[in-house]
Amino acid sequence: MMRSLLLFAVVLFTCCPATIVVAEEWELMKMHCGKCHLRAEPEGDFNLRSLGSVPSAESIEHWVASVDYVELGEMPPAEENRMTAAERxxxxTFLQKKIRGxxxxxxxxxxxxxxxxxxxxIANSIRDVLMIEDVGTHQxxxxxxGDTLHDGFDTHGDSLGISxxxxxxYIDAFRKVIxxxxxxxxxxxxxxxxVRSDDLRRTSLSQRKRPEGPGRLPNALDFHDMRARMYFENFETVPATGxxxxxxxxxxxxxxxxxxxxxxxxxxxxxxxxxHLGDRVFTYALPDNExxxxxxxxxxxAGTKIQLSYPTDGLRQANNGNFKFQYRYAHDYLKENDPKQYAKVVASIATKKKRERAKVVSHWSNWTDYWQxxxxxxxxADVEGAIxxxxxxxxxxxxxxENPKAVDAEAILTPIAARAWRREVQPGELDTIIRLVQSRAKRLGDVEAFKEGIVAILVSPSFLLINPEEGKAAERFATKWSYFLQSTIPNQRLRTATKKGELQTYDAVRDEIARQFKAGEADEFLREFxxxxxxxxxxxxxxxxxxxxPLYDRKRLSEDMKDEVLRFFRHAIEHxxxxxxxxxxxxxxxxxxxxxxxxxxxxxxxSELRxxxxxxxxxxxxxxxGAFLTLTADSLGTSPIHRAVYVMENFMGIEPTPPPADVKITEPDVRQAKTIKEILAAHTSDATCASCHKTIDPYGxxxxxxxxxxxxxxFYMALTERAVKKKRKSEAKTLEVAVDASATFRSGAKYEDIVEFRDLMKADAARDRFVRCFIxxxxxxxxxxxxxxYSGVETxxxxxxxxxxxxxxxxxAVVDSPLFREE
Structure with a gap:
C-alpha cells in the first residue's frame, strides 16, 4: 500500500513544475483524505488517484467536486476532520489553480x-419572420x-435531434402557415x-348521441358542465382566411x-x-346579470373552429368529482330554502314513469333543470368576415x-432571409432559392412561387439551427440574446444596438435587459426559464x-402551484x-x-395570487x-431521498452519485409505524450506501x-395491519407516527427542523452554491x-x-460573460 502511494507521489511530482508545492498538497490530501479515499474500496467510490496530477477531460468533474466539498467543509467529514483553517x-487554492489552468x-x-x-x-420565429401575430389559428x-426535455430544458442541444x-x-407545417x-x-x-340562441350548441362528452341536456332557454343557452364547449351551429368553422x-x-x-x-x-x-379561435384563446370576466x-x-x-368554454376549477366538489353530482345540490337547496318549490318538484317526479325517474328522489338526475x-x-353572436x-x-x-414578380426575387427575399437567418445575406447565397422561385413561377404564378422560396428559406440550416460559427460576432450575440430572453429572432432594435457596439459593456447589457423586462419584451423568459x-x-x-x-385533484392545485412559482419569479425580476x-x-x-x-x-x-x-x-x-414539495413526492407518501436529490441538483448544483447497479432500492413503507428515517436506516446501514447517503439525506x-x-x-398517518389486509381506507388514520425532520451534514452542521434548515441555507457557502447553480x-x-x-462560472x-x-x-453578468458571448 505504501509503495503504491510513493509511486503515485513520484509520478505526481514529475508531472508538475511546482514539484515541492504539489508534494505538500499531496501529503495534505493523503493525510486528511487518504484513509477513506485511497483504500481498495474507497468511500463514495472515489479514489484520490482518479484526480491524476492535473485535471483532464476524464477527471475534471472530480477536481470540481473536490474543491466544492472542501470549501463547504463537508470533506473531510466533521467527525474525522483534523484539517486546520489554513490547511483547508x-x-x-491549489485545487482552484489547477482547475483554472x-x-x-x-x-x-x-x-x-x-x-x-x-x-x-420555431413558431415564434416564423411569426416574426413573416411579421404576423402568430403562426395561425388552424394549428x-x-x-x-414533440421536443425531448433534458432535466426540464427544451433548449438542450443533444436532446434536439433532427432527421x-x-x-x-417542417415543410408541411411551414406551407400551412404561409x-x-x-x-x-x-x-x-x-x-x-x-347566431341566434337556438344556433348555439354544446359539444357532447361521449361518443353516444344524447339529449341536449339542461340549460336551454328561449333566448339563451347556459353552460353547466365545464368540460363541454359551446359552438355556433351555423358558423362552426371559418370558411375563408381573413x-x-x-x-x-x-x-x-x-x-x-x-x-x-x-x-x-x-x-x-x-x-x-x-x-377559442383555434388555439388562440381570449378569456373575459362576465358581469353578473348584465x-x-x-x-x-x-x-x-380557413378551417378555424370557433368555440366557447367555461374556465373554472370548481363544480367538482360532490362525490367522486364528476360534474353530474353537482345537480344534487339543487335538491338540497330547494329542500332547505324553498319548501313549496321543492314539494312541486317531488310531486312531478312521482308522476313520471318508472323508467323515467331515479328510484331515490334526491338522485341528481331528477334535479338537472333546477340547478343554480x-x-x-x-x-x-354576430360574425362578419372575411373582411x-x-x-x-x-x-x-x-x-x-404590391405586385411581386419572380424577376425581383432577390430584392423581395433578401430581407425575409435576413430576418430568418438572423444575419446579413451574403452575395450569391440566395441564388439557388431565386432560381427555384423563377422556375416555379412559370407553372404556379409569381405569388405561389414566392411561397416555395420562403419555405426553402425556412428549412435551411441557417434558420433551423442556432450556429455559433455563422455570421459576425455582433449578429451571433444578438441571436443568442434574443433566443435567451424572447425565444425568437432578434428585433431591429437589438440588431442595430449590437451592430453599433452599444452592448459591449456590462452596464449597457444590464440596462438593456432591465428595459426589456420592464417593457414586457422578455415575458417568454419569465414563463419558460x-x-x-x-x-x-x-x-x-x-x-x-x-x-x-381530493382538494388537489378537484381544484387543479397543480396549476395554482405552478402559477405561484411563476408569479414569485416575476416579482423577483420586477424588484x-x-x-x-x-x-x-x-x-x-x-x-x-x-x-x-x-x-x-x-x-x-x-383565486387571485397575492x-x-x-x-x-x-x-x-x-x-x-407546493410545486417543489408535490413534484418530489409520491401519490400517497413522501421520500426524503427524492426531495434531497431535487434540492441538490436544482438548488445546490450538486450531482449526487447514482447508486450502484446491483443495489436494490425499496421505498419506505410508513405502515410499519416507524419514521421514514428509521426505515431508511436499514438501507443506509450498508457501508457502500451509507457513504453517499451521509451527503444526500440531510438535504431531504x-x-x-x-x-x-x-x-x-x-405525524405520519399509518395504516393498521387490519386496514392493510382488508384494504379499508376508513381505518387509515388509526396510527400516528411523529415526524423526525432533523439531520446532520457531513460538515457537522445540524438542524432539528425546516426552520433551522432554512437558516443553514442562508450561510455564505450555501448562498454561493445556490447562486452558482442559478448561473x-x-x-x-x-x-x-x-x-x-468552472473558472468562467466563478467569474x-x-x-x-x-x-x-x-x-x-x-x-x-451571464449575458456579458465569454461563456455567453462566444466571441
Missing amino acids: QRLI YDAQTADSKRVPPRRLNNRE PMANLL EFHLDQ DTTILTGPRPETQQIT RYRITIRATGIDRGVYDYEKTGIYVDDPIRLSV VMQIELDEWLA GPRPRVFG NDDWPPKRQIALLG PQAWLQLDRISFMEPDPDRF NVPVPELLTADYSFVNADLAKVYDIPGVPQD KHVYSDGKRGGLLGM YAFENFGPMGEWRD TKLLTYANGTEPED ILAKSAANQYRIIDTIA
Missing part, C-alpha cells in the same frame, strides 16, 4: 455547439414531433352571420346562490367565458410588395392520490431582488386554495412552495413535515448545454456578488 484554504488550456474545445430550434422557438404546427422525418414535417399568410385568387366575399369581427353576448348568473363548499367557486371570483358584448377583431385561417350553480349564459379592405391584404403587401429550471412539467407525474387528497432570496425568502404568493394547503388564515376568498409574508419560518421562497429530511400535497404534518441553469437554458468552464459569480447578487445584475 491552501488546499482550496485546465479551463484556460481547453477553452477552444468548450465552445458551444450548434443546436436546433425547438418547436416553440399548423400540431403535427411536429429527414423532421424536415418533412398559405394563410400569402393569399392568391379572388377576394373572398364578406358574410354577415347572425379578418373577422365577432361579437358575443353573454352574462354571468347565480354566482352566489350556493356556498363555496358546494361549488368550489369563490363568491369573489368572477364568472368567466373563454373564446349582458356584456365581447368584441373581437382577429385574423383567422354559477355559470355563463350566452345569448348569441379584406385591401386585396391582397396589407400584411401580405408588407411582406412581398423557471418552468424548465424547476422541472414544473413533472408536477403531475405522480400527483397526490385523489381519494386521500431585482438578490438571487438567494429566491430560495429562502419569507414570502410567496398564494390564493385561497393554496392557503388551505398551507394553513394560512385570513387570505381573501378568491403576496403573503410568513412569520413562522417554515415556508417562503422556493423551499416552501428537513422537508418531512410536508406531506405529498405540501401540507404541514406533525449554471441560466447558461444551460441559453447555450443548450451545461457549462464546463460570473464574483460579478453577481459585487452587485449584491441582484437577479437582473446576475442575468446581465
Whole structure:
C-alpha cells in the first residue's frame, strides 16, 4: 500500500513544475483524505488517484467536486476532520489553480455547439419572420414531433435531434402557415352571420348521441358542465382566411346562490367565458346579470373552429368529482330554502314513469333543470368576415410588395432571409432559392412561387439551427440574446444596438435587459426559464392520490402551484431582488386554495395570487412552495431521498452519485409505524450506501413535515395491519407516527427542523452554491448545454456578488460573460 502511494507521489511530482508545492498538497490530501479515499474500496467510490496530477477531460468533474466539498467543509467529514483553517484554504487554492489552468488550456474545445430550434422557438420565429401575430389559428404546427426535455430544458442541444422525418414535417407545417399568410385568387366575399340562441350548441362528452341536456332557454343557452364547449351551429368553422369581427353576448348568473363548499367557486371570483379561435384563446370576466358584448377583431385561417368554454376549477366538489353530482345540490337547496318549490318538484317526479325517474328522489338526475350553480349564459353572436379592405391584404403587401414578380426575387427575399437567418445575406447565397422561385413561377404564378422560396428559406440550416460559427460576432450575440430572453429572432432594435457596439459593456447589457423586462419584451423568459429550471412539467407525474387528497385533484392545485412559482419569479425580476432570496425568502404568493394547503388564515376568498409574508419560518421562497414539495413526492407518501436529490441538483448544483447497479432500492413503507428515517436506516446501514447517503439525506429530511400535497404534518398517518389486509381506507388514520425532520451534514452542521434548515441555507457557502447553480441553469437554458468552464462560472459569480447578487445584475453578468458571448 505504501509503495503504491510513493509511486503515485513520484509520478505526481514529475508531472508538475511546482514539484515541492504539489508534494505538500499531496501529503495534505493523503493525510486528511487518504484513509477513506485511497483504500481498495474507497468511500463514495472515489479514489484520490482518479484526480491524476492535473485535471483532464476524464477527471475534471472530480477536481470540481473536490474543491466544492472542501470549501463547504463537508470533506473531510466533521467527525474525522483534523484539517486546520489554513490547511483547508491552501488546499482550496491549489485545487482552484489547477482547475483554472485546465479551463484556460481547453477553452477552444468548450465552445458551444450548434443546436436546433425547438418547436416553440420555431413558431415564434416564423411569426416574426413573416411579421404576423402568430403562426395561425388552424394549428399548423400540431403535427411536429414533440421536443425531448433534458432535466426540464427544451433548449438542450443533444436532446434536439433532427432527421429527414423532421424536415418533412417542417415543410408541411411551414406551407400551412404561409398559405394563410400569402393569399392568391379572388377576394373572398364578406358574410354577415347572425347566431341566434337556438344556433348555439354544446359539444357532447361521449361518443353516444344524447339529449341536449339542461340549460336551454328561449333566448339563451347556459353552460353547466365545464368540460363541454359551446359552438355556433351555423358558423362552426371559418370558411375563408381573413379578418373577422365577432361579437358575443353573454352574462354571468347565480354566482352566489350556493356556498363555496358546494361549488368550489369563490363568491369573489368572477364568472368567466373563454373564446377559442383555434388555439388562440381570449378569456373575459362576465358581469353578473348584465349582458356584456365581447368584441373581437382577429385574423383567422380557413378551417378555424370557433368555440366557447367555461374556465373554472370548481363544480367538482360532490362525490367522486364528476360534474353530474353537482345537480344534487339543487335538491338540497330547494329542500332547505324553498319548501313549496321543492314539494312541486317531488310531486312531478312521482308522476313520471318508472323508467323515467331515479328510484331515490334526491338522485341528481331528477334535479338537472333546477340547478343554480354559477355559470355563463350566452345569448348569441354576430360574425362578419372575411373582411379584406385591401386585396391582397396589407400584411401580405408588407411582406412581398404590391405586385411581386419572380424577376425581383432577390430584392423581395433578401430581407425575409435576413430576418430568418438572423444575419446579413451574403452575395450569391440566395441564388439557388431565386432560381427555384423563377422556375416555379412559370407553372404556379409569381405569388405561389414566392411561397416555395420562403419555405426553402425556412428549412435551411441557417434558420433551423442556432450556429455559433455563422455570421459576425455582433449578429451571433444578438441571436443568442434574443433566443435567451424572447425565444425568437432578434428585433431591429437589438440588431442595430449590437451592430453599433452599444452592448459591449456590462452596464449597457444590464440596462438593456432591465428595459426589456420592464417593457414586457422578455415575458417568454419569465414563463419558460423557471418552468424548465424547476422541472414544473413533472408536477403531475405522480400527483397526490385523489381519494386521500381530493382538494388537489378537484381544484387543479397543480396549476395554482405552478402559477405561484411563476408569479414569485416575476416579482423577483420586477424588484431585482438578490438571487438567494429566491430560495429562502419569507414570502410567496398564494390564493385561497393554496392557503388551505398551507394553513394560512385570513387570505381573501378568491383565486387571485397575492403576496403573503410568513412569520413562522417554515415556508417562503422556493423551499416552501407546493410545486417543489408535490413534484418530489409520491401519490400517497413522501421520500426524503427524492426531495434531497431535487434540492441538490436544482438548488445546490450538486450531482449526487447514482447508486450502484446491483443495489436494490425499496421505498419506505410508513405502515410499519416507524419514521421514514428509521426505515431508511436499514438501507443506509450498508457501508457502500451509507457513504453517499451521509451527503444526500440531510438535504431531504428537513422537508418531512410536508406531506405529498405540501401540507404541514406533525405525524405520519399509518395504516393498521387490519386496514392493510382488508384494504379499508376508513381505518387509515388509526396510527400516528411523529415526524423526525432533523439531520446532520457531513460538515457537522445540524438542524432539528425546516426552520433551522432554512437558516443553514442562508450561510455564505450555501448562498454561493445556490447562486452558482442559478448561473449554471441560466447558461444551460441559453447555450443548450451545461457549462464546463468552472473558472468562467466563478467569474460570473464574483460579478453577481459585487452587485449584491441582484437577479437582473446576475442575468446581465451571464449575458456579458465569454461563456455567453462566444466571441
